[in-house]
Each structure stands twice: as C-alpha cells, then as structure tokens.
Amino acid sequence: MEVSEARPAKKLFILSGQSNMAGRGGVDKHKRWDGIVPPECAPDAQKIFRLDANLRWEVARETLHHDIDTKKTCGVGPGMPFANAVKERVGAIGLVPCAVGGTAIKEWARGEHLYENMVKRAKAAVSGGDGGVITALLWYQGESDTSSQHDVDVYKQKMELLIHNVRADLDLPDLPVVQVALASGTQKKYVDEIRAIQLGIDLPNVVCVDAKGLQLKEDNLHLTTEAQVQLGHKLAQAFLTNFLTEKAHI
Structure with a gap:
C-alpha cells in the first residue's frame, strides 16, 4: 500500500472492538478473503486515510485491519463504508483501526495491551498529523461476552x-x-442480555445502532460483506444525526 503524499487527515475516527469491527466480510470458511470491494468501500486518495500498524498514514483501503488483527484473516468491515458516507460532510478523514477479533471486554480495560495500544494509536494519530482532531470512537464488541451470566453481570x-x-x-x-448492539454471539440467551445492556447505556454523547437483522455468514457470528456496508451506513447516519453539530465542534 502506498503512503499518501496528501496532508494528514483532519477528522479522526477510532475503529475498535472485535471481529465484526475488524471485518470478516468476504472471508470464507477456509479463511480466505474473496477480495471483492463494494463501491461503498472504494478508496479515496484525497479524503480517506488510515493509520497503519507502524503509525504512518496511508490511503485507506480494504482490508483496514490487516496489520492490526493479525492472527485472523480480515475482510470487509464497516469502516470504509462509514468514511465514504460521511466524507462529504466532514471533509478529510483519518481512520485509526484498533479492533482485534475474539476479544472480551475485560481485555479492553485500562492497563491491558489492547486498551493501551488503542490510546497510543489515537494519540499518535493526532500528533503525527496536521491538526487532526479525534472526532468519535466507533465500537463494536461483545460477542465474546455472551458465554456466561457472569460476563453479562459485569458488562x-x-x-x-x-x-x-x-x-x-x-x-x-x-x-x-457510537456503539453497535450485537447481531450475534455464542449463546442466544446471553446475546439478548448483552444487547439490552448496550441499547440501554445512558451516558452523554453515547449512541447505539442496532445490528440485529443484518445478514450473518454461515458461521452465524460474522456479518456478510453486504451487511457490513449496511452497518457502515447505520454508523454514519447515527454520527451525522447526533454529533454533526456546532456544539460537538465537528
């Protein structure tokens, strides 16, 4: 992937959580990505950039998490369709991929590697750019916390x-x-309970979009490519509706 010669992005979006944020769209059961990039995920060398694993900016393109979620095969995720959907309203965008598949919420606690790496990457995205501003955290996680009542109780x-x-x-x-309410998990009973928690979180400047009903792959866990595009658009609509205001300084 080429390193962009353009000025670094202005609006920075952290992409974090687990596999459905990292993207498994188009990855088959043999762990191969089909390489199909929908038009909604097309690169834009003038407006959409990505912070790579070495903290360098490059033109963003699928797959966004290939050098971040390195133990699994990455495919299409929601990041590129989100960026393409908001770029005309917010200008140049910098995506900061941080998601890692199969990770539970406890692994994202302060002091843990995943959390500290996310913060490190976010800070580097600001300091390494030309006036870049962290604009939102897009979060999709929880499938790994649907295996027991204890996980639900502390989520x-x-x-x-x-x-x-x-x-x-x-x-x-x-x-x-902008948080995503689960579409899948290991045990349906606990999926419903985690979803209820996600949909019910009531904190300032936190909104939730619902992935329920989006098409799942044959594994009944990961979103298809088409579903990831739809999710990206849901995230974009939630962001634009709730946060594209003078008050939010976006």
Whole structure:
C-alpha cells in the first residue's frame, strides 16, 4: 500500500472492538478473503486515510485491519463504508483501526495491551498529523461476552468504565461514542442480555445502532460483506444525526 503524499487527515475516527469491527466480510470458511470491494468501500486518495500498524498514514483501503488483527484473516468491515458516507460532510478523514477479533471486554480495560495500544494509536494519530482532531470512537464488541451470566453481570460496568477511561486518557470528556448492539454471539440467551445492556447505556454523547437483522455468514457470528456496508451506513447516519453539530465542534 502506498503512503499518501496528501496532508494528514483532519477528522479522526477510532475503529475498535472485535471481529465484526475488524471485518470478516468476504472471508470464507477456509479463511480466505474473496477480495471483492463494494463501491461503498472504494478508496479515496484525497479524503480517506488510515493509520497503519507502524503509525504512518496511508490511503485507506480494504482490508483496514490487516496489520492490526493479525492472527485472523480480515475482510470487509464497516469502516470504509462509514468514511465514504460521511466524507462529504466532514471533509478529510483519518481512520485509526484498533479492533482485534475474539476479544472480551475485560481485555479492553485500562492497563491491558489492547486498551493501551488503542490510546497510543489515537494519540499518535493526532500528533503525527496536521491538526487532526479525534472526532468519535466507533465500537463494536461483545460477542465474546455472551458465554456466561457472569460476563453479562459485569458488562455494563466495564463498558461504561472503558468509555470514561478513553475520554480521560485522551483528554476528551465529550468524545462521541457510537456503539453497535450485537447481531450475534455464542449463546442466544446471553446475546439478548448483552444487547439490552448496550441499547440501554445512558451516558452523554453515547449512541447505539442496532445490528440485529443484518445478514450473518454461515458461521452465524460474522456479518456478510453486504451487511457490513449496511452497518457502515447505520454508523454514519447515527454520527451525522447526533454529533454533526456546532456544539460537538465537528
């Protein structure tokens, strides 16, 4: 992938969580990505950039998480359709991929590697750019917390603490967070309970979009390519509707 010669992006979006944020669209059961890039995920060398694993900016293109979620095969995720859907309203965009498949909420606690790496990458995205501003955190996680009642019981506290910690560590007390309510998980009973928690979180500048009903792959866990495009558009609509205001300084 080529490194962009353009000025670094202005509006920075953190993409974090687990596999459905990292993207498995187009990945078959043999763990091969089909390489199909929908037009909604097309690169834009003038407006959409990506912070790679070495903290360098490059033109963003699928697959966004290939050098971040390195233990699994990445495919299409919601990041590129989101960026293409909002770019005309917000201008140049910098995507900061941080999602890693199969990760539970406890692995995103302050002090844990995944959390600290996310904060490190977010700070690098600002310091390494030309006036870049962290504009929102897009979060899709929870499938790994649907295996027991204990996981359910602690999820709300851990998710709210994560939001508090990210805002504190980035010195952005009003950082917009767009969270996704699960479409799948390991046990349906607990999926419904985690979804209820996600949909019910009531914190300032936190909104939730619902992935339920989006098409799943044969594994009944990961979203298809088409569903990822639809999710990207849901995230974009939620962001534009709730946070594209003078108050949010977007």
